[in-house]
Structure formats: C-alpha cells, structure tokens
Amino acid sequence: MKTLYLLILFLLILFLQSCGKENNACCDPQKFNYFTITEAARKQTPYFTNPAFDTLSFVSHEEDTIIFVKTKTDSTWYCEYASGNPDNNTQNCYQILHNTYKTIKGNGSFDVKHSLKGNQFTDGIEFVINGFTFLIGDYQIGSNKYWTFRENKQLGNKIYDSLVMVYPNSYDSLTAECYINREFGAFFINDKVNSATWQLNK
Numbered sequence: 788m789k790t791l792y793l794l795i796l797f798l799l800i801l802f803l804q805s806c807g808k809e810n811n812a813c814c815d816p817q818k819f820n821y822f823t824i825t826e827a828a829r830k831q832t833p834y835f836t837n838p839a840f841d842t843l844s845f846v847s848h849e850e851d852t853i854i855f856v857k858t859k860t861d862s863t864w865y866c867e868y869a870s871g872n873p874d875n876n877t878q879n880c881y882q883i884l885h886n887t888y889k890t891i892k893g894n895g896s897f898d899v900k901h902s903l904k905g906n907q908f909t910d911g912i913e914f915v916i917n918g919f920t921f922l923i924g925d926y927q928i929g930s931n932k933y934w935t936f937r938e939n940k941q942l943g944n945k946i947y948d949s950l951v952m953v954y955p956n957s958y959d960s961l962t963a964e965c966y967i968n969r970e971f972g973a974f975f976i977n978d979k980v981n982s983a984t985w986q987l988n989k
Contacts, residue, residue, distance in 0.1 A: 818877040819866070824884060824903045831925040832912055832972040834886050834899050835860065840972065843888065843897060844988040853893035853985065861885045865904050895985075899972070901925065914953075914965060914973050917985070921953045921965045921973070929969045940966060942975060942986055950974075 829835040834857075841857040866880040881903040888897045898915040912928070914921040927933040928951060935952040950968040954960045966975040974987040 816876070820869070820877065820879045821864070821882070822879065822903055823882045824901055828903070828910070828925055829884070829901065831928050831969055832899070832901070832967075833970065834972055835884055835901060839989070845895070845976075845985040846988045847986075848984045851893060852988070853895040854891050855888035855895070855897040856891050858887050858889045861887070865902070914967075916965065916973060916976055917978065919955045919963045919965070919976070919978070921955060921963075921967075922957065923951065923953050923967065927951060928967055940975075947971065947974060 826836075833840045843855040845853045845855075847853075861884070863883045863885070864880040865883055866878045869875055869877040869879050883903070884901045886899045888899075890896060895917045896915065897917075898913075900913045902911050902913070904910065910925050911922055912925050923933075929949040930936060930951070931938075931949075933951050937950050937952065939946050939948045940950055941947075947966065947968055948970075950966050953965050953967060955963050962978075962980050964977045964979075965973050967973050971987055971989060974989075976985045978984065
C-alpha cells in the first residue's frame with residue numbers, strides 16, 4: 788500500500804513539474820481574441836450591405852446576359868497564435884465573409900469573399916468571376932493612392948466614379964482585367980482570353 792502511495796505521489800510531482808513556468812501550455816486555458824469586419828469595411832463593396840446586389844446581371848459585348856443570385860453568406864474565422872508563438876495559448880481570430888452565388892441564366896460564375904486577416908495576410912476582397920481571381924485590399928478601393936486608380940470611366944452611357952483596375956493574380960495583365968468601385972463592386976470585366984467583355988447591368 789505504501790508503494791502505491793509513493794507511486795501516486797511521484798506521478799503527481801511529475802505532472803506539476805510539466806505544468807511549471809517553462810511549459811504553461813498544458814495548464815492555461817486556450818484564449819481567443821475575435822476581430823470582426825467593421826460596417827465601414829463591409830461598405831467598401833455593396834455585396835454585404837446592399838440587398839439590391841443579391842442578384843447580379845452582367846451583359847456582354849454581344850448582348851448576352853449572365854444572371855447570378857446569392858444563395859448564402861458564410862462567416863468563418865482564420866485563427867493564428869498571437870505573435871506567432873503557440874506557447875502563449877492565445878489565438879487571434881479574423882472574420883471571413885463569403886458570398887456564394889448561383890448562376891440562373893447564361894454560362895459563368897461569380898463569388899466574392901471579404902477577409903480580415905493578420906500578420907502575413909492583408910485585409911482583402913477576392914472576386915472569382917468566370918474563372919478569373921481578382922484580389923485587392925479593401926482600403927485600396929476608391930483610393931487615389933492605388934496605382935491603377937481612375938477618377939472615372941464611361942461605359943456606354945454610364946459613368947463610373949473613383950474606380951480601380953485589378954488584374955488576376957495581381958499583375959497578370961494579359962488574361963483579364965476587372966474594374967471595381969465602392970458603389971457597384973466589380974462592374975466591368977475584360978476577358979482577354981476569350982475576347983469578351985461583361986458589364987454590370989444596374
């Protein structure tokens with residue numbers, strides 16, 4: 788019996804030592820800090836605040852029409868250890884909003900994601916349109932400091948103000964370009980691969 792007590796005492800001492808100051812991860816509860824996308828940031832595009840953009844209609848240079856309807860908005864989190872150190876038991880979690888759209892007319896696809904991330908990632912808005920992925924920092928939309936900023940652009944009889952032009956994968960100017968502003972989001976796509984253009988019908 789005495790041997791059993793000594794064995795239990797020995798195991799208890801080992802456990803307490805493993806939870807000492809040098810390795811507090813086993814004892815401290817996991818902590819999470821959650822950072823959500825602000826209302827002002829979500830208004831950098833109309834997709835998450837304006838119900839009129841739950842349905843999107845694009846018209847091609849040949850008068851073809853594609854219509855997309857939003858089916859859902861997911862809110863997920865990207866988490867990473869604070870300061871990149873897993874021993875401190877604190878994780879920062881950044882919100883990701885994702886709109887999924889269904890094509891109800893024509894052939895094409897549309898998808899938009901707004902991500903609030905930290906450290907090596909930047910806050911960004913990602914558009915996936917007809918197979919092309921366009922990514923831009925949310926603060927760059929409408930900013931005259933962004934290198935492709937334009938005061939305005941006229942398409943047909945409509946004038947769009949304070950826009951930026953974005954290429955797939957940042958600098959792939961040979962395949963496509965997308966024009967974006969705060970009021971209309973992605974309102975014009977020039978598909979150079981298929982010699983087609985698509986303009987938002989709003």
